[in-house]
Amino acid sequence: MDADKELEQRRSCYSAVATAYNRVRPRYPVDLIQRAIELAQLPPKAKILEIGCGPGIATVEFARRGFSMVCVEPSLQMCQFAQQNCAEYPNVEIQNTSFEEWDLQTDSFDAVLAATSFHWIPPEIACPKVADALRDNCPLILLWNVVPSPRYEVFQVLKEVYQNFVPSLAKYERIEQDKLNLQAINQTVIDSGRFQKLISDEFGYNITYNTDDYLMLLSTLSPYIALEAEARNALFAGLRAKIEQELGGAITLEHLCTFEIMEKTVEDE
Template identity: 60%
Template sequence: MKDLEQRKNWYSEVANAYNKVRPRYPQELICRAVELAQLPKDAIILEVGCGPGTATTSFAQLGFSMVCLEPSQEACQLARQNCAPYPNVEIRNTTFEEWELETERFHAVLSATAFHWVTPEIGYPKAAAALQDNGSLILLWNMTLQPQYEVYQVLNEVYQTLAPSLGRYEDRATQEQSLRRFGQNVINSGQFKDLVSEQLACEVTYSIDDYLRLLSTYSPYIALEPQKRNSLFEGLREALERNCSRNIQVSYLSAFHIAQKI
């Protein structure tokens, strides 16, 4: 767990890349989450860690009012641009920990691949306190995008030379196990009940440039020393250009956890 100051700015340098290449959440999954959370048409949603608005716009276009918290100033600026068509969406530049609690105001607390950044001892009780009676916690997840295994094997040769710790492949069973752990954390908090989970298998195709931009938005790559990261990306690019077509197909699980305030 990084300290609060590190977490505030962790994605700032890659905010534009994050906005461009991170996959959105399937609208089918979002509509299903809205249905299960029984959100009224005039619901007010608190979003924790909205980033550049990756999930925000999908809920905003359904007509909900939203208060969205994002610690990175760069991501906030992008979120405000992306949400400009939605006057009922407010973007605030703050962490959830530092946000001044508005007790029992919200029908749902939403977080899209971000709630694991919040200190658990603060996050779950504060989320519950912000919710109205019978309000729901909605956690969306896009798991790490994985290339086809044959492509991974080509890339792994580069990883083993330049960054062995990053040469990991997540199959579907591994991602499902991670999702179960995230869901169990919700129940273990003692603040929520009636956990419901659903998932979709997704695929997306990237150019080599955009695939490398995608990797640049993941924490293990952000944490690398810049020269080492540049060398790794050069090696990955060479391997991809030598062994693959111009496009790379990747797969991942997109999922949600929904639980009701106790």
Template identity: 50%
Template sequence: MANKSEQTQDWYSEYIATYTWEQRKNWYSQIADAYNKTRPRYPQQLINRVVELAQLPSDANILEIGCGPGIATVPFAEFGFAMLCLEPSQPACQLARENCVIYPSVEIKNQTFEEWELEAEKFNAVLAATSFHWVSPEIRYQKTAAALKDKGLLILLWNAGVLPQDEVYRVLDEVYQNQAPSLAEYHAKERADRAESIKELGQNVIESGLYENLIYEQLLCKTTYSIEDYLALLQTYSEYIALDDKKRTSLLAKLREALEKNCGNSIEASYLSAFHIAKKL
């Protein structure tokens, strides 16, 4: 039986194989505002640890792949690094520009990594924050390595699985079982092996044969959502975006009803924030 990491990668690989890059680049466009508002942030402690381990020079050049609205861009920009950030979705790209307007060394381009014309051996680090799995497998490691300077670093950040507390999960699971059994299975697996699935993603970096000295660390974080924001968050996840519009609307209405009836005004949750750092061979 495939593990969660393999299942997740299979899902994205199937999506990448099915849709052209023109279609893929708009995958998150409709929910860009909700993504910007509700996706969890990378804790400063984690960012500081990455910068400490990476030992980047103060004038480092960083290439960011799939920056979204700039959730990871901002904390790296605050260190003064020069950043070239690629974002396929035009609405997310605009949000990133707004969020990074005070950082003159940050440039944001509305491009996929696939479209981007390679600037070989230019960057001290390539950064991807919960986005690397969207890059086409045939260029994922080769093109990042080609963009890096000698001994440059691939830095992968992950925010995984915003999981509500058990009593809320049981309420939600009952709705999933009735309305969307595939999502019931998805969330159950997510709860069972959230940490292991992220760890395994780093092994693919080493198995590419282009990187070495893999470092992995993780941090368990807590957060609180209103019911409205939690439902908005769910809509930013691929498994929900992929649902038929009518089915998604019905599911969210049932989830809202169950939460309002059983869970008060706020939802306590946790998520795993983690990173991989690997050095170009």
């Protein structure tokens, strides 16, 4: 896929599910946000650039702490939710553009934040542009909400439905594999030579969804968005029946949030 098509995909990928995304996507734990801020040593009035803010899930947590935010987001629908959610914070500016197309403001930010969004941007573009936007010795903060997953024994109950309707999704995703995927992204940033001093931490907890909210959550995930409507509807009908009949109308998911903090490498004069 060429660069133009990739950008167009990102503009439209979540547009149809923006309402669901805003409603049911997991939030970032307050303790995780606070610890990331402390370890990043952000000054009280820090100016932060956020890449791919979505509906402002992480944005609000930083804005309410008094930081000034410039947020770029390619989806118009997501931008509209971000503007609504951040309406009480005049220190937040939402720009409807991709990071690639954003007009670089060199050496202008005390931190760059990407909340479950950094993987969308080619690293050969993201790493140097982020570094150029940062002031010297300032951090890149990567927040990650790993896609919540049911416990193995619960997935086994649902597996038959996947095998019947969408066999390609009949695979159990372990959190350990998600961690390895994130480590690979982090290593790519370090390998760019523009960042150093990796600091990381993680928070795990469980979330219980009723049937409607669980299916709404699935509808916001890329593999499900990519399905043909007929296949997705059949799958969701089967999952609904299974959850209602065998799981009591609710499903508990194992949830993992992580952060990685890297400092801009100052080039020798």
